[in-house]
Amino acid sequence: AQTVTQSQPEMSVQEAETVTLSCTYDTSESDYYLFWYKQPPSRQMILVIRQEAYKQQNATENRFSVNFQKAAKSFSLKISDSQLGDAAMYFCAYRSAGNTDKLIFGTGTRLQVFP
Amino acid sequence: KAGVTQTPRYLIKTRGQQVTLSCSPISGHRSVSWYQQTPGQGLQFLFEYFSETQRNKGNFPGRFSGRQFSNSRSEMNVSTLELGDSALYLCASSLVAGSTYEQYFGPGTRLTVT
Numbered sequence: 713a714q715t716v717t718q719s720q721p722e723m724s725v726q727e728a729e730t731v732t733l734s735c736t737y738d739t740s741e742s743d744y745y746l747f748w749y750k751q752p753p754s755r756q757m758i759l760v761i762r763q764e765a766y767k768q769q770n771a772t773e774n775r776f777s778v779n780f781q782k783a784a785k786s787f788s789l790k791i792s793d794s795q796l797g798d799a800a801m802y803f804c805a806y807r808s809a810g811n812t813d814k815l816i817f818g819t820g821t822r823l824q825v826f827p
Numbered sequence: 828k829a830g831v832t833q834t835p836r837y838l839i840k841t842r843g844q845q846v847t848l849s850c851s852p853i854s855g856h857r858s859v860s861w862y863q864q865t866p867g868q869g870l871q872f873l874f875e876y877f878s879e880t881q882r883n884k885g886n887f888p889g890r891f892s893g894r895q896f897s898n899s900r901s902e903m904n905v906s907t908l909e910l911g912d913s914a915l916y917l918c919a920s921s922l923v924a925g926s927t928y929e930q931y932f933g934p935g936t937r938l939t940v941t
Binding site for chain 2: 745749754755756757758759762764803809810811812813814815816817818819820
């Protein structure tokens with residue numbers, strides 16, 4: 713069975729600074745997808761960034777980028793130029809390749825952004 | 828385009844009762860997944876449906892059931908409610924299950940069991 717671990721329950725960052733959220737996962741599969749989701753206080757889950765395991769290049773979406781280390785089974789999220797609106801719970805998630813949308817989530821990291 | 832809608836948004840039930848939650852996916856989306864979110868257990872997968880067929884089921888007791896209609900709308904039902912069923916129930920939809928298309932989440936239904 714696949715598992716996702718987020719070892720940082722809480723993180724904080726100063727506005728305009730950079731912060732990195734950690735995520736490790738365990739799987740015996742070779743093909744899969746990894747995601748970072750953001751859940752603000754409004755509770756609506758929003759996709760931040762996605763990484764396909766077969767791609768060596770790290771995904772980037774504006775101020776958000778990942779460091780994907782397949783051999784180490786590590787998938788960290790870097791937020792550059794942090795903004796107050798980035799404050800939220802961040803969940804790392806795993807999805808097997810194939811005909812499924814089933815996501816396996818980590819326990820989440822609460823990010824606080826200070827002005 | 829309207830997003831994923833879930834009704835009701837808030838619900839209070841008594842132990843032993845049953846409840847039905849509804850999820851309307853984005854127009855054209857055929858895959859719907861359900862998740863339970865609690866402070867203690869986090870986000871846990873309940874089930875997923877594609878074209879009215881249940882494709883996957885999470886590790887939940889038989890009191891939790893679901894279905895999907897021909898218009899892709901989905902319902903989940905919890906019978907004989909227990910206090911531990913208090914949670915935020917999220918549904919997500921995508922065009923096709925297992926594709927590279929993004930899953931979109933609804934705002935959730937907050938269920939409180941007293």
